[in-house]
Amino acid sequence: MRLWLPVVLAAVLLGASGASALAIPSLGGPTGIALLPTAKIAPVNEWQTAVGYRSFTTTYMYAFEDVDMSLWTFNALKGVASDAELWIAFTRGSNGEDTDIWEYGGKYLLSERLLPRSGFLADTDIAIGASLGRWADALTNADPELPFYTDIETLRAYLVATRQLIPGNASDWDWEAAPSTRIIGTVGMLYLRVDPDALDSNTVFRPFLGVEIIGQNNMTLALEYRFKDSGIEDDALFSALIRYPIDRSTNLEVGLSNGSPIGLALGEQDLFVRLAYCFPVSAY
Numbered sequence: 001m002r003l004w005l006p007v008v009l010a011a012v013l014l015g016a017s018g019a020s021a022l023a024i025p026s027l028g029g030p031t032g033i034a035l036l037p038t039a040k041i042a043p044v045n046e047w048q049t050a051v052g053y054r055s056f057t058t059t060y061m062y063a064f065e066d067v068d069m070s071l072w073t074f075n076a077l078k079g080v081a082s083d084a085e086l087w088i089a090f091t092r093g094s095n096g097e098d099t100d101i102w103e104y105g106g107k108y109l110l111s112e113r114l115l116p117r118s119g120f121l122a123d124t125d126i127a128i129g130a131s132l133g134r135w136a137d138a139l140t141n142a143d144p145e146l147p148f149y150t151d152i153e154t155l156r157a158y159l160v161a162t163r164q165l166i167p168g169n170a171s172d173w174d175w176e177a178a179p180s181t182r183i184i185g186t187v188g189m190l191y192l193r194v195d196p197d198a199l200d201s202n203t204v205f206r207p208f209l210g211v212e213i214i215g216q217n218n219m220t221l222a223l224e225y226r227f228k229d230s231g232i233e234d235d236a237l238f239s240a241l242i243r244y245p246i247d248r249s250t251n252l253e254v255g256l257s258n259g260s261p262i263g264l265a266l267g268e269q270d271l272f273v274r275l276a277y278c279f280p281v282s283a284y
Helices: 005-013 119-123
Strands: 046-058 067-081 084-094 098-109 125-139 149-164 182-196 202-214 220-226 237-247 250-259 265-280
Touching: 046 250, 119 149, 237 265
Parallel strands: none
Antiparallel strands: 046 067, 046 265, 067 084, 084 098, 098 125, 125 149, 149 182, 182 202, 202 220, 220 237, 237 250, 250 265
């Protein structure tokens, strides 16, 4: 897939009419871009959900030949306090046989009292987060002496900071429309441990970056980049997406990513399409 596709689409749609923005869970689970988090926290008064489809082609670390997978994803996310969110993610994959991936986690926004900030950091949100996951019956055809399938457990932890890069924009940039274009930057550090039942475990500890350009109509172009771990990855992780608000409750997202379902950069740039919907808590 060509990397410039989301950029071209965003250039066309940033000027189109749209509705108020809303938070949606990232493919990785927490409020974020695609597979990497931001320091944003989901609102308490809404359930954020998303369903989607991903194609995924890779020769990943436990396989010796190309693998083509179709992935159906479901995410649910909710703020449980003004400074905390919890989420759960489910993926059903198929490449001739079905495989399931479950992951759940949370994020906590560090207060000024816990982490005093001044100067440039005074207007910066800083959060910590973690998650646990399990990939059941993952393909591992790396060695004829090993089981063809195995379960893979994952542990993810991160520290992330997010702030507006253009001073003077609306302070409520998280969820509501603003009078001008907003540019939001993110920088963080990610720890990822991948632990298969039948094979050696691997860890990634690398910095990551993200940027979101949000038009006055809340049409969004977003990019993310995590530096490569040369020991187990051929490339750095890179994702690009556009997010279009259909109405106040619904977002459409189209993007590209080379990230595997467990967050390693082990594939080609493949397409994902997602539809997000928020449910007001007062409706239940």
